[in-house]
Amino acid sequence: MLEFERVGFSYGRQPVLTGISLTIAAGEFIAVVGPNGAGKTTLVRLALGLIRPTDGAVRLFGTDSSRFRQWSSVGYVPQRANASSALPISVDEVVRSGLAGQLRPLARVSSTQRERIEHVLEVMGLQQVRRRRITQLSGGQQQRALIARALVTTPRLLFLDEPTTGVDAEAKTALRASLEHLVNIEGIAVVYISHDPAGFAGLAQRVLEVRDGQVLPVSGSAPVSSASHPGA
Amino acid sequence: MLELEFMQRALIACTVIAAIAPLVGSFIVQRRQSLIGDGMGHMAFAGVGLALLTGIHPLIGALGLTVIAAVALVRMSKRQGGGDLSLALLFYGGISAGFLFAARSGGGQTAVVGLLFGSPLNLQWWEVAAITALAGVVLLITAVVYRQLLAMAFDEASAKVAGIPTQALTLILTLMVALIVVAGMTTIGLLLISAMMVVPIAAATQIAGSYRATLAIGSGIGALSAVLGLTLSYYGDFAPGAAIVVVAILCYLVTSTFALLTGRYHRRRA
Known part of the structure; x- marks a missing residue:
């Protein structure tokens, strides 16, 4: 699904990730x-083809990430959307904007896509607030709206970049329940970037640590897959 | 007022451009590029100067140079930290070249002032038609790529991951800014047309509950500002472009006061 093969990346002469x-x-x-x-x-941005590795290759579903086109199979939830805090966009519009890469110009949203929108709003517990501006919601609700946006294309692989930053304990619990649903019911692969182990404890099958340019399995974490070859 | 043909022409041209400009403005505001219209205005001024020098119509000169500037701007801003610098180059290069060309042409002082501050009362019917056509093109493009522009305004990295060609879309957006600047230079003026892209949207943002509503309200405020501004200009003998922008700013004060009093949309991210 996602493969890094001896990938290195540098910002100028400063190596960030090696091998x-x-x-x-x-x-x-x-x-x-x-x-x-x-x-x-940087690891996530490499995986998504937003930046190119200086060494090695990144493959998504068997295709080099720079040539990968089936983006509906991949969902990405940024740490925080770069939109201005005054962006007058409703939750419904945020979620629907996830389909923008799939729809032809002027095409209407299909009934299947409409059903999917309703489904992700329900799974993320956003139906009651769908008409409200996203900036009116709590940090946790905003984060779930971003996840709903990423899920609307029915991805098979989901990247979450620090999803619990700035959210309260109650919102973390709600987010966790939503993730459990995604993993256990929808079978979506998740790459969860976080400082906060509470967000993924019991959910993560593997925990990897990025340190000194290497990606290493965290000792004592869940079993490391034989498919993983960190720090080559 | 309405029985005068020059006022009819001015009303149609100003209302059309003031209603369409906020549609483009909404996206540049969200991308924090509110000053891009000013940069384009300066390049259009250089185009007008070049047109005076070479004897072509100012509209053609402005259109040609702003389109070239739009492409150059997008290419330059791809470099890290290049966006701000490239905009500054447009500002200063455009205004300097415009004055140099206009001075060299040895005439057209009135035309230059008219384009800087707008002179909608001097429009001919063919110019009204040209302005309406340019505005129509912008409206059509906005409708076609609306969803993609919205996704990009919300978060560019996510838009890229969703398969949206963000670089092409940035170029399209910049070209639309160029079209609005050229269409607006004879009506509201090169120095003020940028305000009509930004101020009605800023006003609408205070009270709208969704992006679609923001566009509709912003467009309505733009059109209302054009009608009221021209009416004020007619009865009060004010400069039309300035009067239109002042009305738009008053609309902003009204909506922001309303939002403040009612507490609408003033809660920020938790």
Whole structure:
């Protein structure tokens, strides 16, 4: 599903990641931890083809990420949307905007897509607030709206970048319940980037740590897949 | 007032452009590029100067140079930190070149002032038709790529991951800004058309509950500002472009006061 083969990445002459090799299989839940600036977000950006590796290859569903086109199979939830805090966009519009890459110009949303929108709003507990501006919601609700947006294309692989940043304990519990549903019921593979182990404890099948340019399994975490070859 | 043909032409041209400009403005505001219209305005001014020098119509000169500037701007801003610098280059290069060309042409002082501050009362019917056509093109493009523009305004990285060609879309958006600037230079003026892209949207943002509503309200405020501004200009002998922008700013004060008093949409991220 996702494969890093001896991947290296540098910002100018400053190496950030070196010789990363790992594989993520269908339905896996992987947590990635590490100190600030270690390269966690760089790892995600490489996986999504937003930046190109300086060495090695990143493959999504068997295709090099720079040539990958089946983006409906991949969902991405940024740490925080870069939209202005005054963006007058409703929750419904945020979720529907997830379909923008799939729809032809002026095409109407199909009945299947409409059903999917209703489904993700329900799973994320957002039906009651769908007409409200996203900036009116709590941090946790906003985060779930971003996840709903990423899920609307029915992805098979979901990236979550620090999803619990700035959310309260109650919202973390709600987010966790939503993730359990995604993993256990919908069988979506998840790459969960976080500082906060409480967000993925009991959900993550593997915990990887990004440190000193390497990606290493955290000792004592759940069994490391034989498909993983960190720090080559 | 309405029985005068020059006022009819001014009303149609100003209302059309003031209603369409906020549609483009909404996306540039969200991308924190509110000053891009000013940059384009300066390049249009250079185009007008070049047109005066070479004897072509100012509309053609402005359109040509702003389109070239739009492409150059997008290419330059791809470089890290290049966006701000490239906009500054447009600002200063455009205004300097415009004055140099206009001075060299040895005439057209009145035309230059008219384009800087707008002179809708001097429009001919063919110019009204040209402005309406340019605005129509912008409306059509906005309708076609609305969903993609909205996704990009919300979060560009997510939009890229969703398969949206964000670079092409950025170029389209910048070209639309260029079209609005050119369409608005004879009506509201090169120095003020950018305000009509930004101020009605800022006003609408205070009271709208969704993006679609923001566009509709912003467009309505733009049109209302054009009608009221021209009416004020007619009876009060004010400069039309300035009067239109002042009405739009008053609309912003009204909606922001309303939002403040009612507490609408003033809660920020938790």
